[in-house]
Amino acid sequence: MLHIGIDDTDSIKGGCTTWLATEIIAELSEFDLIGPPRLVRLNPNVPWKTRGNAAVALTLGKGVGSKILVGEFGKEKIYMYTSGRDMKYDKHAILERISTLVRGGSMPDSQPGIVISDVFLPEGLYWQGVTNIVTEEILSDAIEGAISRGYRGSRGIYGAACSIAWTGSSSNPNGISHTWELIGYREKEKWGSKRDISALSVHEVGHLKGVFSCHDSDGKVAMVPNSPCPVLWGFRGTEHKILIDNFDNLGPEKPLRWILYKTNQATDDHLRTMAISDISDGDSVWLEVEVSSKPNVIKGGHRFFKASDSQGATVKCAAFEPSKTFRHAIDSLEVGDSLIICGSFKKDTVNLEKIRILELAKRFSKSANPVCDCGRRTHSSGKGMHYRCKACGKKYDRPQMIEVTPDLEIGWYEPPASARRHLTTPVSLMR
Incomplete structure (x- = not known):
């Protein structure tokens, strides 16, 4: 199979690695998607990350068996196959085709990277990338036999390789090996303008089974980005069919294209x-x-x-x-x-x-100050000392602490x- 990973094409000023992945899918139309595209978040603490520190991986080949709808680019439907067989391909020629898209679609202050491999890379590389730092030595050992290219530096190669190493099948203590995100993209002429997505439509889909991170409890929309990137919204959940069946309820602005990603989001894999x-x-x-x-x-x-x-x-x-x-x-x-x-x-x-x-732990609260026999409220004489009535001078024991809920x-x-x-x-x- 042909495995492609890309990373670090965006910046805080804009751009979007997942959008570029859709461009690659369209460019390599002679191949079928084997399994869904994979959106892989990596160590959120690295100082050189852009926004969400995400890389994208695609597995391509000749699909076998039934096909499943995972996207739509304009009027063209995009399908994946759960299994496939190898096709003849020239990795270097494919690298050149992808490089043209990455050069044209990446931000000037990014360091995009591309990795192409015939096999999944070792899963240990993913775990290193999501919990720690991938060193040059670790990377070179892991991508032996693959080809890669970086622009304006090599930073993106690390994330691209880690994305190919994520299989989405390992389970963490929460029992969540993966989730799904269906991403809608805007028409190009609207990039950078205000997104027209109503809070009501977000609230309606936000309560569907397994759907998460659509909005805050006060109604604030959380699934719509603030950056001037191509993304209209990101619809997240644990069941991909629910996302596909309900994304059209979001609006009034509708996506020009959409694609379903299998992702490590919401897995706690970084902990x-x-x-x-x-x-x-x-x-x-x-x-x-x-x-x-x-x-x-x-x-x-x-x-x-x-x-x-x-x-x-x-x-x-x-x-x-x-x-x-x-x-x-x-x-x-x-x-x-x-x-x-x-x-x-x-x-x-x-x-x-x-x-x-x-x-x-048990909580305690001090009782009210004792009331003197003369009817006046007493006051503390100091830390650890008796309570005293200022009017008549009578002293009282300190009040008992009472347990509170x-x-x-x-x-x-x-x-x-x-x-x-x-x-x-x-x-x-x-x-």
């Missing part, structure tokens, strides 16, 4: 379970901890608290302002609460992506969809 003492800058972690300091608020609305693991190591945790209502849960944490925290580690701090409350419940808490990382499994999909 690694480890001890606090083993964390390094750039790691995305899954830690079981106990809250060791009360959360505090700093300028800008950011929340910070400290947590410790079973070995006694301590780490600072943060919920930054963009996480919005998630910060309310953080505000209600108390010392002694037992948690699972998930997030990325940078500069001695875990930037929280979600938390799971396992056990809540926590503001929180056992379970998962997360930021809204618009502030969520692509790889993070939404709470709605957690087991």
